[in-house]
Amino acid sequence: MVIGGGIAGLSAAAALSSQAKVFVLEAEEQVGYHSSGRSATMLHYFLGDRLVRALTLASRGFIENPPHGFSDVPLGHSMPVLIHAREDERQALDALEIEIRQFADLDRLDSAGVHALCPLLREDAAHGLVDRHAIRLDAHAMLQGNLRQLRNRGGELHTAARVSKIERTGSNWNVTSETGHAFSAPILVDAAGSWADRIALLAGVRSIGLEPKRRTIITFDAPEGTRLDKLPFAKTIPDELYFAPESGRLFASPMDEVPSEPCDAQPDEYEIALAAYRMEERTIVKVRQIHSRWAGLRTFSPDKHPAVGFAPDAEGFFWLAGQGGFGLQTSPAMAEIAASLIFGSDWPVPEVAPAALSPGRFAAKHA
Ligand SMILES: Cc1cc2nc3c(=O)[nH]c(=O)nc-3n(C[C@H](O)[C@H](O)[C@H](O)COP(=O)(O)OP(=O)(O)OC[C@H]3O[C@@H](n4cnc5c(N)ncnc54)[C@H](O)[C@@H]3O)c2cc1C
Numbered sequence: 576m577v578i579g580g581g582i583a584g585l586s587a588a589a590a591l592s593s594q595a596k597v598f599v600l601e602a603e604e605q606v607g608y609h610s611s612g613r614s615a616t617m618l619h620y621f622l623g624d625r626l627v628r629a630l631t632l633a634s635r636g637f638i639e640n641p642p643h644g645f646s647d648v649p650l651g652h653s654m655p656v657l658i659h660a661r662e663d664e665r666q667a668l669d670a671l672e673i674e675i676r677q678f679a680d681l682d683r684l685d686s687a688g689v690h691a692l693c694p695l696l697r698e699d700a701a702h703g704l705v706d707r708h709a710i711r712l713d714a715h716a717m718l719q720g721n722l723r724q725l726r727n728r729g730g731e732l733h734t735a736a737r738v739s740k741i742e743r744t745g746s747n748w749n750v751t752s753e754t755g756h757a758f759s760a761p762i763l764v765d766a767a768g769s770w771a772d773r774i775a776l777l778a779g780v781r782s783i784g785l786e787p788k789r790r791t792i793i794t795f796d797a798p799e800g801t802r803l804d805k806l807p808f809a810k811t812i813p814d815e816l817y818f819a820p821e822s823g824r825l826f827a828s829p830m831d832e833v834p835s836e837p838c839d840a841q842p843d844e845y846e847i848a849l850a851a852y853r854m855e856e857r858t859i860v861k862v863r864q865i866h867s868r869w870a871g872l873r874t875f876s877p878d879k880h881p882a883v884g885f886a887p888d889a890e891g892f893f894w895l896a897g898q899g900g901f902g903l904q905t906s907p908a909m910a911e912i913a914a915s916l917i918f919g920s921d922w923p924v925p926e927v928a929p930a931a932l933s934p935g936r937f938a939a940k941h942a
Contacts, residue, residue: 576600576748576760578738578774581611582714582903583895584766585721585732586910591764592728594918599725600750600758602737607718609839610768610902613871615792615817615828617808618904619656619709620678621671626880628678629926630905637907638710638717644727646720654711654819655807659689659700664812668702671812679706693809695801695818695858709808711819712903721910733758738767741778748778748891762917764893769837769872771896780889783882783937785897787872788832791846794824794866798859816853824866827854835872842870873900880931881905883912887935893917894934 577588580601588597603609618638620628638650660668675681682688684703689696692705722732733756740751741763748763767774769787776782797803797820808819818827829849851862876882876897886892895913898905911923912932922929930936 576750576758576762577764577766578750579766579768579771580606580732580734581609581766581768582607582717582721582906583768583898583909584764585718585725586906587764587766587895587913588730589721589724589728590910590914591917592725592730593914596729597725598731598733598758598760600736600738600752601732601734604735606722606732606734607714610871610873611714611718613792613840613869614714614903615808615819615826616712616714616903617654617656617709617819618651618712619706619808620675621656621658621706621810622901622904623879623899625674626927626931627901627905628675630908630924631901632678633908633924633926634905635710638712638904641720642724645724646716648713648716650716650720651710651712654709655692655705655707656709657684657689657693657807657809658704658812659693659696659809660702660812661699662701665702667812668704672704675704675706679708681706693807695798695806695860696809697857697859700857705807711808714903717903717906738774738777741774743778743889743891746891762891762893764895764913766895768896769874771874771894773837775886775892778889778892780886780892781938783894783896783934784877785874787835787837787874789835789840789843789870790828790873790900791831791842791850791868791870792826792828793842793847793850793862793868794821794826795851795862795864796866797825798861811857816850816857818854818858825860829853832873837872840870840872842868846870875899877937881909882932882934882937883909884916884929884933884935887938
């Protein structure tokens with residue numbers, strides 16, 4: 576039984592369904608309604624730290640070459656990622672280059688190179704680092720591909736099934752939804768995103784201290800004549816602004832990290848204005864009219880690494896949480912890891928130590 580029909584829950588359910596009977600319980604009427612449907616949908620190595628980069632690298636092959644029949648459309652397309660810096664930010668760019676070169680081929684750009692790749696940036700963008708092999712993901716295709724694989728293998732999805740009661744009796748977890756439907760299974764996978772700690776509390780399992788943080792995105796028109804198809808995903812070296820082409824327009828985020836309760840996140844006027852302000856500060860774009868806006872939650876564990884594995888304090892309770900701002904691009908590796916731990920097969924990502932992902936690492940802090 577998997578609780579949560581976002582990318583974490585669906586990818587784990589699809590992987591587990593190769594050897595087990597699996598069903599997913601999703602509170603909303605559709606999958607991917609929360610974080611998984613609100614992301615910036617990039618795969619690149621500038622996100623997170625070394626562990627996140629290793630999980631991303633381990634996921635990339637699946638995204639580029641999903642199994643036969645997984646999806647009718649590609650799970651992403653190539654889009655360069657450009658990290659740009661002013662003269663006074665150069666040192667930070669140098670340090671980042673050394674770290675990221677271990678994972679990706681990068682080109683170092685001077686001012687002319689930066690502006691050739693992204694003519695929208697202001698003149699003071701003097702230095703750049705570009706990964707020309709980054710991927711713009713298709714979140715819908717990823718969600719639907721996993722769902723299709725789950726169903727092809729006999730698994731089930733129950734939507735509008737918000738879990739409100741969880742009990743362990745004998746060797747089973749017994750779960751009841753708000754609508755009164757009952758479900759039962761020996762293993763419960765908690766993939767409830769921002770609500771994962773709440774699910775643990777319902778089950779009487781020690782929480783791990785997850786922190787949901789809101790992030791805002793706005794869309795608006797690019798200046799007349801902009802070749803949108805040529806633009807990269809462009810990010811400032813400090814976490815202040817990113818923007819990229821989006822369905823014939825541009826999107827931008829001020830990279831806000833506002834602590835939030837688990838909820839249907841809504842954009843706040845301040846962050847909307849900040850996105851427009853920073854866009855005008857760093858680029859030549861005038862944000863005359865905001866076409867659309869949304870916010871989503873990025874949920875972090877205390878050490879900002881995901882938690883995957885059985886809870887140390889409850890038999891059959893399996894954590895799959897804390898995917899922060901990298902949950903789409905790491906989902907194939909995380910799903911494989913979940914399956915390896917549940918089925919007792921070989922650890923699939925040798926570059927990452929199992930202990931670094933184990934939910935048990937938070938136990939001492941909560942004891
Ligand atoms: C603005 C933004 C930009 C991002 N950019 C990127 C990016 O470029 N690349 C990247 O890889 N990642 C990115 N992310 C992060 C990524 O979106 C998340 O890490 C990922 O979607 C988390 O997936 P999830 O399945 O854990 O959570 P969710 O998608 O939120 O799924 C959890 C599900 O659990 C369900 N649920 C909760 N409680 C219950 C209950 N009681 N009963 C039943 N179901 C329940 C919820 O309804 C929800 O559908 C971004 C996120 C945001 C917000």
